[in-house]
Amino acid sequence: MSGERQKKGLWLDPRAKLFLILICVLASMFAPSLAYQFALVVLIAILGIFFGKWKYVIKAVCFYAVICVLTVWIMAEMTGTLRTMFIAFLGLFHKVYACGMLAGIVLSTTKVNEFLSAMNRVHAPKKLVIPLAVMLRYIPTIQEDWRYIKDAMRMRDVSPSLGGFLSHPGMTVECIYVPLMMTASKAADELSIASVTRGIENPNPRTCLVQIKCGIADWMIMAVAVAFLIFELCVRGGVIG
Numbered sequence: 753m754s755g756e757r758q759k760k761g762l763w764l765d766p767r768a769k770l771f772l773i774l775i776c777v778l779a780s781m782f783a784p785s786l787a788y789q790f791a792l793v794v795l796i797a798i799l800g801i802f803f804g805k806w807k808y809v810i811k812a813v814c815f816y817a818v819i820c821v822l823t824v825w826i827m828a829e830m831t832g833t834l835r836t837m838f839i840a841f842l843g844l845f846h847k848v849y850a851c852g853m854l855a856g857i858v859l860s861t862t863k864v865n866e867f868l869s870a871m872n873r874v875h876a877p878k879k880l881v882i883p884l885a886v887m888l889r890y891i892p893t894i895q896e897d898w899r900y901i902k903d904a905m906r907m908r909d910v911s912p913s914l915g916g917f918l919s920h921p922g923m924t925v926e927c928i929y930v931p932l933m934m935t936a937s938k939a940a941d942e943l944s945i946a947s948v949t950r951g952i953e954n955p956n957p958r959t960c961l962v963q964i965k966c967g968i969a970d971w972m973i974m975a976v977a978v979a980f981l982i983f984e985l986c987v988r989g990g991v992i993g
Contacts, residue, residue, distance in 0.1 A: 762802040766870035768970040769858045772799075775977040776854045780847050782981070784988045790820055792850045795980065799973065800857045808860075812853050819845065864888050869964045890940060897935040901928055 764772075776792070783789045793816050800809035819842070826838045864885050871881045905927050 765964060765966045765970050766862055766867045768966055768974055771974055772977055773854055775981055776851050779981045779984055780850045782984050782988055786820060788984055789846050796850055796854045803857060803861050805857055816849060859891055862888060893939045894936055901931050
């Protein structure tokens with residue numbers, strides 16, 4: 753085996769992905785206007801397309817476009833306390849949406865063994881690495897269990913949607929959310945035990961079949977992210993435009 757990963761779409765070093773999340777947080781924090789927030793979401797969508805996440809990014813961009821239109825309408829038409837409440841909520845939403853969108857792409861494209869090997873390269877402390885590694889497996893496991901629960905409840909004519917909750921709230925809580933909480937608790941215990949069994953606490957250096965290194969694609973994407981952040985800071989500081 754050559755050590756190179758056979759894959760569809762782009763592959764990035766986990767360290768580069770963490771760096772992109774950091775830059776995304778800063779870019780979202782210092783965005784001068786809503787247009788720059790939308791541009792950041794579009795850049796993340798382009799990255800998601802390279803990863804092969806077509807459906808995910810199309811839904812995410814369309815949803816965010818609707819929120820942007822709603823925000824512009826509220827700012828132009830509403831007044832008083834109601835406007836202040838909506839602007840405060842939407843302001844927070846715009847700050848975290850891009851970060852959450854990028855985090856979703858990173859979680860779905862990063863394998864635990866690759867992440868652990870990358871963190872071993874930078875000598876990250878185990879107290880930080882182990883919870884993050886468990887989280888990488890925890891979220892997909894919960895999503896899979898959620899799909900199974902929804903399929904089972906549809907067979908019993910219980911809808912997991914908001915309409916089903918409003919029409920039969922007691923039945924929805926009993927048949928969907930209680931099993932989900934029990935499954936989430938059980939999954940957390942099982943993943944923790946599995947991680948210890950696989951030697952996640954082993955102090956010796958980890959090995960990985962995938963060659964973990966930053967290539968040309970990693971450096972190019974990180975350079976684009978840094979350039980976008982610098983451009984935002986220049987606009988915000990009045991250096992440009």
